[in-house]
Amino acid sequence: MELAASRLIAADRAAVWAALNDPAVLQAAIPGCSELTGTPEEGFEAVVTQKIGPVKATFRGAVTLSEVVEGESYRIAGEGKGGAAGFAKGGARVRLSDAEGGTQLDYEVEASVGGKLAQLGSRLIDGVARRLADQFFDNLQAQLAPDVAAAEAEAVEVAEAVDEAEAGKETKGWFARLRS
Amino acid sequence: MARDFGIGASSKRREDVRFLTGKGRYTDDFNRPGQTHVAFLRSQVAHGRILSINTAAAEAMPGVLQVFTAADFADAGGLPCGWQVTDRFGNVMQEPKHPVLADGKVRHVGEPIVAVVAETLDQARDAAEAIEVEIEELPAVMDMRAALAEDAPKVHDDLTSNLCFDWGFVEENKAKVGEAFARAHHVTTLDLINNRLVPNPMEPRVALAEYDAAGDSYTLYTTSQNPHVIRLLMGAFVLNIPEHRLRVVAPDVGGGFGAKIYHYAEEAFCTRAAQMVGRPVKWTSTRAEAFMSDAHGRDHVTRIELALDENGKFLALRTDTLANMGAYLSTFAPAVPTWLHGTLMAGNYTTPLIYVNVKAIFTNTVPVDAYRGAGRPEATYQLERVIDKAAREMGIDPIELRRRNFIQPEQFPYQTPVAVVYDTGNYQATMDRVVEMTDYHNFEARRAESAARGKLRGFGIAHYIEACGIAPSNLVGQLGARAGLYESATVRVNATGSITVFTGSHSHGQGHETTFAQVVADMIGIPESQIEIAHGDTANTPMGMGTYGSRSIAVGGSAMVKATNKIIAKAKKIAAHLLEASEGDIELKDGKFSVAGTDRSVDWSGVTLAAYVPHNYPLEDLEPGLEETAFYDPSNFTYPSGAYACEVEVDPDTGKVEILSFAAADDFGNVINPMIVEGQVHGGLAQGIGQALLEVAVYDDEGQLLTGSYMDYAMPRADDLPMYQVDHSCQTPCTHNPLGVKGCGEAGAIGSPPAVVNAVIDALQRGGHDHVTHLDMPLTPSRVWAAMQR
Amino acid sequence: MSKVTLTVNGRTVTREIEGRTLLVQLLREGLGLTGTHVGCDTSQCGACLVHVNGQAVKSCSIFAAELEGAEVRTIEGMANRDGSLSVIQQAFQDCHGLQCGFCTPGMVMSAAALLQDNPRPTEAEVRHHLEGNLCRCTGYHNIVKAIMAASGQDVAMAAE
Known part of the structure; x- marks a missing residue:
């Protein structure tokens, strides 16, 4: 699963960058995150509860930041183990740039799941990842500039799924991965 | 040829009545006193090295009786392969060991790593969740072409490559085929994929094993198309249990389509665990487990x-x-x-x-x-x-x-x-x-x-x-089969004339209980209702190879015909004695033995009764009783x-x-x-x-x-x-x-x-x-x- | 643990159950009614289909604790009072609508629910109704034929 999109956050770049490195803000922004400890330098430990299709699980795992360009971009990656439910791993490359009205945030996410999650929920991963990404940035926006968050929500750009399969095909989730 | 019974008749299936009223006896319907349950912790990754397994927490959980890993099967053999192919260079195929529980490495999603036996299934499942397995993930070998590359990761470290064999047939024709293509008027080429399928019989697999310490013997109830083959493979190659101490029962089986031919890890696990735990052990596959552990098809x-x-x-x-x-x-x-x-x-x-x-x-x-x-x-x-x-x-x-x-x-x-x-x-x-x-x-x-x-x-x-x-056993033997592919049948005629046929074929939906009875009824000329077909239990059927490859009526049916012919031959001798006629003059028609050209006759039950109550019987020429076994191996x-x-x-x-x-x-x-x-x-x-x-x-x-x-x-x-x-x-x-x-x-x-x-x-x-x-x-x-x- | 009292095939039964006990577990393990089968874990195969208060219900998708006072009917309760096969059961045998028999109880229960609501369904309606019941043996041909026959219709005419 790969997903790329961009968002306008109504806050200046320094504030957005600081937020993206603050465990408290990240915990509040990551949907279903009940614990997030650690530092950007040492990495974080996170506990996240998510429901993907019929499988609801609590994932525990490490989150690391790499390829950090101070104030501009980083790569955030994590792998969570959900016991019998399986595992999820993924990462996102996040880039900030100045824009009218705040900061433009471009991101590319890739995610994969294993075990029962793959068996029962893989076809839902694209949709779930898109929803989680949207929620994450909504939450981030709310943390940074609560008053504009509501108005901005209306103007969310539609995320574009970049599937490996031919664009324009009427495919969803795993269907796109059929070796045709 | 519309007949209301025998060969060619569309007799209604007798097995239907129990299936239609909920009285079928499928493996999961069996429960044994003191039964325990097993849950398998299966690999979530396709390929990896097992670094550590920590079962301490699981072992301390309520209801847990024993937790098993590969170490508990160190003395057991691998699940055997029944066919050895020789490649086009004359070498035998590469054959890796297939352990009952993953040993050192995991090689596919769904491979069992740890098994927990507990009082209840929920307890076993809860405990399986508490096991920590640390696995170093390795690159998965998925694409077949890529798997053949020199530097491809290997599924089995101890094999030279991912190539099991390179088979050519008929190797001597290769050059001649090439020449024919060179001078052909037209050549059509097609690249295609035969898609990988999951057989999906509606009944998931089940294994229920018990151990009798008094007799040092085992009974395995399993969803199998060929219980004798499971007994042979598991007894001789995996667990080292002599066949006379191992009974395999495959009762009503809910479809197979091939997937229930094979000997699976769960069967061997339950059988061994029943002895080690000292109580019956049951495993019922979930559909999710079936998808990742039943053998797939095609590809x-x-x-x-x-x-x-x-x-x-x-x-x-x-x-x-x-x-x-x-x-x-x-x-x-x-x-x-x-x-x-x-x-x-x-x-x-x-x-x-x-x-x-x-x-x-x-x-x-x-x-x-x-x-x-x-x-x-x-x-x-x-x-x-x-x-x-x-x-x-x-x-x-x-x-x-x-x-x-x-x-x-x-x-x-x-x-x-x-x-x-x-x-x-x-x-x-x-x-x-x-x-x-x-x-x-x-x-x-x-x-x-x-x-x-x-x-x-x-x-x-x-x-x-x-x-x-x-x-044909002699042919398949030359081709690499490690088994014979004959079939067997015992026809047991009871004193009153009813018949039980014990067949090595196995029915899991094909209706043998009806079809096989039709054949015997037709041969003897008695009603189908007088004939019972028994199958699926190594304790009472002769060594048989089971049902697959559309072989039941052609091979198993033929064995039954052969045994029935022996019955008829002996019955004719008895009839000849009873009728004071020469054996060559005895005719069997519509369940009646008569002397050709006369009105003297004795019916089927008269002969069968004489066989078991030999008051008037040619004891100097014949043994009493009427039971015959035949093995049939086609040409x-x-x-x-x-x-x-x-x-x-x-x-x-x-x-x-x-x-x-x-x-x-x-x-x-x-x-x-x-x-x-x-x-x-x-x-x-x-x-x-x-x-x-x-x-x-x-x-x-x-x-x-x-x-x-x-x-x-x-x-x-x-x-x-x-x-x-x-x-x-x-x-x-x-x-x-x-x-x-x-x-x-x-x-x-x-x-x-x-x-x-x-x-x-x-x-x-x-x-x-x-x-x-x-x-x-x-x-x-x-x-x-x-x-x-x- | 809690107590639930319900009627199964006309007999009132009371059992101690856990909150997570499914109806199918109560039937199979608690009451020994093993005619109701489990063929999947995602409520799709229909092998566990029974009637609850006259409605077709997949018994793997309902908790036993919810059924206080309910009337449940399973395949074991489908034969005529004298033990002979009901019209639907007989049609399945006559038309060879079953092979391995594993999906059969769910098919019969599903068919009974259909014919109760729609006594003379078309072939298309029968097929549509069976969407939630998987059979791997028969290719459905003879199941459809059996249900049509049970409704007093000849499938050959309906099919063409």
């Missing part, structure tokens, strides 16, 4: 080439196949892409030169083995697709091209260039029949009518041959064949394929119970149409099984399928078994995929999409629609 990638002369006569055929074995060799896996596949590449045709190359490859997927048809659907699909493509390229009607190349009725017995000898057949007759059934000559009018509604209509034909009644396979035709409509807006009609004209030789035979064909057709239109097992690049439930694996449903037209009036009886039967269980699944795909390609071509010469199965709306967009 071949093939290039096939056909050389033709200017008149469309086939000159030579060459195929190259990559066959996925999965992570380990399942019980019969190596036989499927080789001897069950290469030997059928002549099809119904006189192609004089054939060369088949098959490379079998290990990947990080569930093992692949025989699934309904096993090798023969793969052969038929390639052949019938390439012939269709050749017909289009040369501008010859596909039916006509086939007819020009058919083996003619007077050519039987026919020696093919791929080892086998077909005994009988009449392919023109089945082709004629299907053309008649489908009203082919009026197709154009129907097509125009569809076109007027904006739909693309197509007609597809396929003609198949299969080798059934698997079979050849049987060769059913048939013509299948499919008519489809494609919706150009959505790509959806609708099957408007499907006709099957089969030659099964003689037919015992037409109703049951037709039912077998229906079921095979549904699985073949399912393969063609709906089903595929999909793994992602990391080896995760993405189609692991009925939400993602498209099982054919009632409204995906049409009413079928089936016909078995063309009959060329088998010449070498006593019933003249050929077997019908797999035919539907063999002939239907190419018929469906040929029909869809025909619809697209007639609809103006000339560029679409092939589509890989399943022909989902998205695939068909995408093909039309170019």
Whole structure:
């Protein structure tokens, strides 16, 4: 699963960058995150509860930041183990740039799941990842500039799924991965 | 030949009454006193090294009796493979050990690593969740071509590569085939994939084992198509239990389709654990476990080439196949892409030169083995697709091209260039029949009518041959089988004349209890209700090889005929004594023994009573009692064949394929119970149409099984399928078994995929999409629609 | 643990159950009614289909604790009072609408629910109704035929 999109956050770049490195803000922004400890330098430990299709699980795992360009971009990656439910791993490359009205945030996410999650929920991963990404940035926006968050929500750009399969095909989730 | 009983009658199935009233006895319906339950912790990654396993927390949990890892099976053998293939250089295949629980490495998602035995299933599952397994993930070997690269990661570190074997057949013909291609008028080439399938019998697998310490003996109840084979493989190769201390029971089994032939890890686990825990141990597969632990089917990638002369006569055929074995060799896996596949590449045709190359490859997927048809659907699909493509390229009607190349009725017995000898057949007759059934000559009018509604209509034909009644032990032994493939039967006549037949064949839906009784009733001339068929328990049936490869009536039925003939011979001697006549003058008709040319007679029960109450009995010549056992080992396979035709409509807006009609004209030789035979064909057709239109097992690049439930694996449903037209009036009886039967269980699944795909390609071509010469199965709306967009 | 009292095939039964006990577990393990089968874990195969208060219900998707006072009917309660096969059961045997028999109880229960609501369904209606019941043996042909026959219709006519 790969997903790329961009968002306008109504806050200046320094504030957005600081937020993206603050465990408290990240915990509040990551949907279903009940614990997030650690530092950007040492990495974080996170506990996240998510429901993907019929499988609801609590994932525990490490989150690391790499390829950090101070104030501009980083790569955030994590792998969570959900016991019998399986595992999820993924990462996102996040880039900030100045824009009218705040900061433009471009991101590319890739995610994969294993075990029962793959068996029962893989076809839902694209949709779930898109929803989680949207929620994450909504939450981030709310943390940074609560008053504009509501108005901005209306103007969310539609995320574009970049599937490996031919664009324009009427495919969803795993269907796109059929070796045709 | 409408008779109300015996051979040829559509007797209603006696087993139905218990199934229809909820009284069937499937393995999961059995529970033993003191029974415990097992939950398996299975690998979530496709390939990895096991670094550590911590079971301490699990062992301390409520209800947990014992936690098992590979260390507990250190003295056990691996799950054996029953067929050894020799490659084209004379070397035997690479054969890795298949441990009961993963040992050192995990090699596919779903491989069992740890097993927890607890008082209740919930306790076992809860404890399995508390086990910590640390695995270093390794790159998964998924793509078969990539698996052959020099630097590819290896599924098995101790093998030289991921190549199990490189098989050539017939190797001596290779050069001659090449020469024939060089001088051919036309060569048609086709690259295709035979999609990976999950067999999915509706009853998931179950194993329930108990140990009797007093007798140091074991009983395993299991969902098996061949309990004796499980007893042999597990007893002799895995757990070292002598056969007389091991009883295997396969009661009512809810479908198999191949998936329940093999010896699985869970059977060996429960059997060993029952002894170690000292209580019965039960495992019932969930459907999720079934998807990732039942052997899958098909999964071949093939290039096939056909050389033709200017008149469309086939000159030579060459195929190259990559066959996925999965992570380990399942019980019969190596036989499927080789001897069950290469030997059928002549099809119904006189192609004089054939060369088949098959490379079998290990990947990080569930093992692949025989699934309904096993090798023969793969052969038929390639052949019938390439012939269709050749017909289009040369501008010859596909039916006509086939007819020009058919083996003619007077050519039987026919020696093919791929080892086998077909005994009988009449392919023109089945082709004629299907053309008649489908009203082919009026197709154009129907097509125009569809076109007027904006739909693309197509007609597809396929003609198949299969080798059934698997079979001759001396032959399969030469080909690498590590077992004999005879069948056995004991016919026990009771004092009052009723009969119990113990057969080594196993019924898991085929209706043996009815069909086999019909045969014996017919031979003796007594009502079917007097005859009981017993099967599925090694404690009371003679050594048998079970049911697969459409072998039950052809091999098991023949063993029963042989035993019944022995019974009749002895009964005649008794009758001769009772009637004070010469044995040669005794005739048996309608359950009565009479002296030829006289009105003196004694009925069946009179003779059977004398056998067990020998007051007036030729004791000096004969033993009392009336019970006989026979083993039957045929001299050849049987060769059913048939013509299948499919008519489809494609919706150009959505790509959806609708099957408007499907006709099957089969030659099964003689037919015992037409109703049951037709039912077998229906079921095979549904699985073949399912393969063609709906089903595929999909793994992602990391080896995760993405189609692991009925939400993602498209099982054919009632409204995906049409009413079928089936016909078995063309009959060329088998010449070498006593019933003249050929077997019908797999035919539907063999002939239907190419018929469906040929029909869809025909619809697209007639609809103006000339560029679409092939589509890989399943022909989902998205695939068909995408093909039309170019 | 809690107590639930319900009627199964006309007999009133009371059992101690856990909150997570499914109806199918109560039937199979608690009451020994093993005619109701489990063929999947995602409520799709229909092998566990029974009637609850006259409605077709997949017994793997309902908690036993919810069924206080309910009337449940299973395959074991489908035969005629004298033990002979009911019209639907008999039609399945006559038409060879079953092979391995594993999906059969769910099919019969599903068919009974259909014919109760729609006594003379078309072939298409029968097929549509069976969407939630998987059979791997019969290819559905003879199941459809049996249900049509049970409704007093000849499938050959309906099919053409």
